[in-house]
Amino acid sequence: MSGTLLDGHDVVLFDLDGTVFRGGELVPGALEAVREVHRRGVAVRYVTNNASKPDQAVADHLTGLGLPAERAEVSTSAQAGAAVLAEKLPAGSRVLVVGSAALVSEVDKAGLVPVSDFADDPVAVVQGLSTDIAYRDLAEACLAIRAGALWVASNGDRTLPTERGLMPGNGSLVALLRAATDQEPLVAGKPERPLLDRAVSSARAESPLMVGDRLDTDIAGAVNAGMPSLMVLTGVNTPADLLGAPPEMRPDHVAADLRGLLQAPAEVAIAAQDGWQVRVDDDGLELAGSDQQSDALAALRSLCSAWWATSSGPVAVRGADEHAKAALRELGLA
Structure with a gap:
């Protein structure tokens, strides 16, 4: 196949929730489109702001849905958050982790020491989504941040698309700590650059294309990183949202779903x-x-x-x- 949006790109960065799948279901067109990307030899990276699962679990989930994926193709905001901490802290620094076991593991792999109590004298706090987060976890983080700990959030997504509808995302819990501390975190995931830069670097790519359903994370992240983007209408944002989008959240292309990758650029271009x-x-x-x-x-x-x-x-x-x-x-x- 020639003359498609894929031409000229050496890696496609796919958002997951709302773009490739919704909970336990692939979105229409996802299997067909991703298979064609692979067939044409274009690298694939799944870039997810969800920090609750390790990369292998994400790859296994995709494979279980009928879309075979390799661990190396997955880039998570938990990995990006740990990488941001490792750049700013000496090895062996104590980090209070508010999040899942996957985030704890990434902090450990980055050469830092995960802790869960303010009494452990953490010098940083990293926050990611977990359905097991309790008031105590947020209270310990609040104390640490108020005491001057570096605060890194894996992402700022206020909602999380599922097959049942939108659920609270990490950004909703970040907002709680923001209100309680009057501080702002460093954000590792989309729309900030660390997650996307890490994904492009891992593919040794030079001409990426970002694909996602959210204007404030996927598309804004592409704009921040200076890369072209395709918005799909299978997740959070609607045509009305797109029409009213500010310049920093405007994609170059829009399609109903991932099959837009297989159309000619002029057919899906915003023009x-x-x-x-x-x-x-x-x-x-x-x-x-x-x-x-x-x-x-x-x-x-x-x-x-x-x-x-x-x-x-x-x-x-x-x-x-x-x-x-x-x-x-x-x-x-x-």
Whole structure:
């Protein structure tokens, strides 16, 4: 296959939750798309802000869903968080870990000493998501941070997509400690660069492409790292979120799912699309459809292109004809 979005890239960085799978289910198109990436010899890295599982468990989970994955293909925010600590602390430093056994293991592998009590005199706190976190864990971390300990968060995701819906993410617990300490953590995961830089380096790549469903982590991370990105509409953010996105959260391409990787770049690029006309006026945006075969996602790309060229933030959108009105209803923009 030639002439696809994959052309010119030597590694694809896939977000996981909401992009490749939702809990125990692959999202539509994921298997087909990732298999084609492998078939074409392009490296794959699964970059996840979820710090609750070790890399091998993530690879096993993907394999169990029918998508074979190698441990080396997985980059987690737990690994990135431990790496940030190792860069800033002497070997053997005590680190209070608020998170899963996977995060404890990464801290240990980084040459640091994991502890769980303020009484152990930690010089740093690292925080990642675990469903077993209790008030005591957060209280110990609060005391350490207030005493001057370096605070590193694996990620700031406020929510976590699952097959049951959105659940509280690590960012929600980070917000609790932020309120209790009046301090800000260093963030290792997306949208900050450590996780993405580590993934690209591990693949020895030079032309990465980031793919994800969240504007504030996946896409903002790509913007921060200076790499192109593809947003898929299988997870957290919606077409309305995309249209109103600020410049620091704008992808280069948008598709319904990962099969967008197999389309021509022009077909998924956020740009004016054949069959749709967009007019910007004082009342917002007016969409008109001249081709009944043009789909709603092409309309979304045209709308984003027109609006982002003139302004940003939420905007009212109206349809000039029945075809346009139907597209807006499908996109949730009516």
